[in-house]
Amino acid sequence: xxxxxxxxxxxxxxxxxxxxxxxxxxxxxxxxxxxxxxxxxxxxxxxxxxxxxxxxxxxxxxxxxxxxxxxxxxxxxxxxxxxxxxxxxxxxxxxxxxxxxxxxxxxxxxxxxxxxxxxxxxxxxxxxxxxxxxxxxxxxxxxxxxxxxxxxxxxxxxxxxxxxxxxxxxxxxxxxxxxxxxxxxxxxxxxxxxxxxxxxxxxxxxxxxxxxxxxxxxxxxxxxxxxxxxxxxxxxxxxxxxxxxxxxxxxxxxxxxxxxxxxxxxxxxxxxxxxxxxxxxxxxxxxxxxxxxxxxxxxxxxxxxxxxxxxxxxxxxxx
Amino acid sequence: xxxxxxxxxxxxxxxxxxxxxxxxxxxxxxxxxxxxxxxxxxxxxxxxxxxxxxxxxxxxxxxxxxxxxxxxxxxxxxxxxxxxxxxxxxxxxxxxxxxxxxxxxxxxxxxxxxxxxxxxxxxxxxxxxxxxxxxxxxxxxxxxxxxxxxxxxxxxxxxxxxxxxxxxxxxxxxxxxxxxxxxxxxxxxxxxxxxxxxxxxxxxxxxxxxxxxxxxxxxxxxxxxxxxxxxxxxxxxxxxxxxxxxxxxxxxxxxxxxxxxxxxxxxxxxxxxxxxxxxxxxxxxxxxxxxxxxxxxxxxxxxxxxxxxxxxxxxxxxx
Numbered sequence: 001x002x003x004x005x006x007x008x009x010x011x012x013x014x015x016x017x018x019x020x021x022x023x024x025x026x027x028x029x030x031x032x033x034x035x036x037x038x039x040x041x042x043x044x045x046x047x048x049x050x051x052x053x054x055x056x057x058x059x060x061x062x063x064x065x066x067x068x069x070x071x072x073x074x075x076x077x078x079x080x081x082x083x084x085x086x087x088x089x090x091x092x093x094x095x096x097x098x099x100x101x102x103x104x105x106x107x108x109x110x111x112x113x114x115x116x117x118x119x120x121x122x123x124x125x126x127x128x129x130x131x132x133x134x135x136x137x138x139x140x141x142x143x144x145x146x147x148x149x150x151x152x153x154x155x156x157x158x159x160x161x162x163x164x165x166x167x168x169x170x171x172x173x174x175x176x177x178x179x180x181x182x183x184x185x186x187x188x189x190x191x192x193x194x195x196x197x198x199x200x201x202x203x204x205x206x207x208x209x210x211x212x213x214x215x216x217x218x219x220x221x222x223x224x225x226x227x228x229x230x231x232x233x234x235x236x237x238x239x240x241x242x243x244x245x246x247x248x249x250x251x252x253x254x255x256x257x258x259x260x261x262x263x264x265x266x267x268x269x270x271x272x273x274x275x276x277x278x279x280x281x282x283x284x285x286x287x288x289x290x291x292x293x294x295x296x297x298x299x300x301x302x303x304x305x306x307x308x309x310x311x312x313x314x315x316x317x318x319x
Numbered sequence: 320x321x322x323x324x325x326x327x328x329x330x331x332x333x334x335x336x337x338x339x340x341x342x343x344x345x346x347x348x349x350x351x352x353x354x355x356x357x358x359x360x361x362x363x364x365x366x367x368x369x370x371x372x373x374x375x376x377x378x379x380x381x382x383x384x385x386x387x388x389x390x391x392x393x394x395x396x397x398x399x400x401x402x403x404x405x406x407x408x409x410x411x412x413x414x415x416x417x418x419x420x421x422x423x424x425x426x427x428x429x430x431x432x433x434x435x436x437x438x439x440x441x442x443x444x445x446x447x448x449x450x451x452x453x454x455x456x457x458x459x460x461x462x463x464x465x466x467x468x469x470x471x472x473x474x475x476x477x478x479x480x481x482x483x484x485x486x487x488x489x490x491x492x493x494x495x496x497x498x499x500x501x502x503x504x505x506x507x508x509x510x511x512x513x514x515x516x517x518x519x520x521x522x523x524x525x526x527x528x529x530x531x532x533x534x535x536x537x538x539x540x541x542x543x544x545x546x547x548x549x550x551x552x553x554x555x556x557x558x559x560x561x562x563x564x565x566x567x568x569x570x571x572x573x574x575x576x577x578x579x580x581x582x583x584x585x586x587x588x589x590x591x592x593x594x595x596x597x598x599x600x601x602x603x604x605x606x607x608x609x610x611x612x613x614x615x616x617x618x619x620x621x622x623x624x625x626x627x628x629x630x631x632x633x634x635x636x637x638x
Contacts, residue, residue, distance in 0.1 A: 047366075047427030079396045083420025088445040097416040101402025104419075108366030126407040 332525020
């Protein structure tokens with residue numbers, strides 16, 4: 001790889017992806033990293049524009065993420081939510097007080113005419129985050145889940161309904177028609193792009209929307225640099241929690257083989273967990289490069305180590 | 320007074336007025352009281368519609384008001400504000416977490432198309448408040464203060480600038496053109512209206528906007544029932560704090576005589592504090608009825624006692 005190629009484009013969903021994004025932020029120079037975040041889980045709620053994945057990535061990069069609860073801001077309180085509940089307002093989506101500060105800031109600036117890219121750049125800079133965190137698109141894209149009662153917005157299905165309805169389909173409303181954000185388009189077009197890292201986020205729900213943004217799949221097909229995905233699976237069995245139910249109902253197989261097949265020709269290299277080491281031989285047999293390493297990220301050291309492993313898989317050696 | 324006349328219309332600004340409104344709410348049956356609240360201090364901030372006087376009255380009636388700080392909600396926390404500050408957002412208006420729950424609920428429902436009257440009825444009912452709290456108008460009216468730099472919205476002048484600019488004038492933008500809210504108009508037109516009580520709020524800044532609503536002054540001039548004002552003054556000298564500076568610059572005299580003159584022919588009866596008992600003779604000499612009593616409201620007992628005194632001044636005897 002040319003020494004002049006050094007920029008890394010990371011694609012991330014929420015919590016798991018955010019951890020690796022934070023690790024990449026620690027081991028790469030700020031100018032060498034663009035983190036593109038899924039916005040298809042975003043939603044409008046109580047007059048606020050909530051961007052769960054952008055927030056997860058932002059809090060992780062700012063060191064504000066709650067590592068025990070696994071989502072949201074650490075040292076969170078819930079006073080506004082208690083008042084909203086007393087006022088008879090919807091309480092199915094739990095909004096912490098510190099988190100609300102973020103939603104309020106974002107929402108009023110969007111209403112004032114700033115793009116989501118501009119707002120995200122402003123707010124992440126204010127929190128001292130150096131690498132660029134950019135939404136996949138400034139145009140709203142919304143994941144929806146088909147049910148017997150019609151299409152449900154993802155958060156309503158996932159949080160309010162707790163995935164109870166039987167899923168009949170999944171779609172990303174708004175694409176085609178959503179161009180990549182300026183930062184995403186610029187990163188894809190960089191002369192010095194060295195690698196694309198797909199963070200350990202759900203391929204179907206978090207990464208697919210990014211790939212569905214206008215022109216993105218074609219740009220990735222045409223790329224000349226490695227694409228490395230870090231599998232979100234640990235212990236092969238399944239994605240944790242109710243999303244396994246959703247994917248099962250949609251006939252999506254779960255496993256590293258299925259993930260590799262899903263990404264298909266886009267994928268050069270898959271990083272899988274040591275618990276799934278048995279998957280490696282078969283994957284390699286089909287021509288894929290595979291790295292087997294610990295992918296569970298308990299702390300900053302884990303995040304940095306996995307970031308280095310993913311970069312190394314892309315031919316980028318760090319410090 | 321006819322036994323069939325029993326409805327009381329109270330006009331209120333913020334903190335002081337809210338205390339008496341809460342007292343009236345304790346001594347009158349819910350159906351016998353309409354509390355009309357000044358909305359000219361309302362403002363848009365960070366995408367939220369904030370109604371300081373409606374909130375003060377609501378919190379006082381719900382027993383949620385912070386009596387030590389003198390404004391806002393008791394047991395308040397400030398986590399969202401800390402996040403907003405970290406995000407570089409305006410922090411000149413301090414927004415508590417519980418208070419934010421109120422602003423968020425109100426703002427999204429206004430955006431969804433409910434009127435301020437509808438939102439206020441909904442939210443106060445949810446908090447278990449039985450008497451009607453109604454905005455003076457559903458159309459925005461905004462108090463503005465003239466300065467060398469032009470007209471400043473009231474909260475900006477009062478909170479952000481802490482009344483530092485020299486005031487050259489005061490105006491209520493939006494009137495004429497703002498009709499009374501349905502609840503205000505209905506109360507003014509009731510056959511069983513027994514009295515109008517002007518709560519101890521600033522006559523120039525809190526009560527005048529209510530009187531400036533389309534047709535209200537004429538309706539009050541034409542009324543057939545007593546109008547009793549409770550003076551906001553205690554110890555004669557002055558209104559507390561920076562508002563004294565504002566009124567001085569505008570050439571407004573401060574004192575019970577000035578207040579009586581200001582309300583003029585509208586006023587039948589003025590309730591003044593025992594500390595200002597010396598004012599009584601002169602006021603009575605000009606034909607006004609005067610009640611001298613303690614008007615400082617430290618607790619629920621004070622509020623109820625003053626409410627009974629004001630009602631008694633209007634010829635309404637309670638329990």
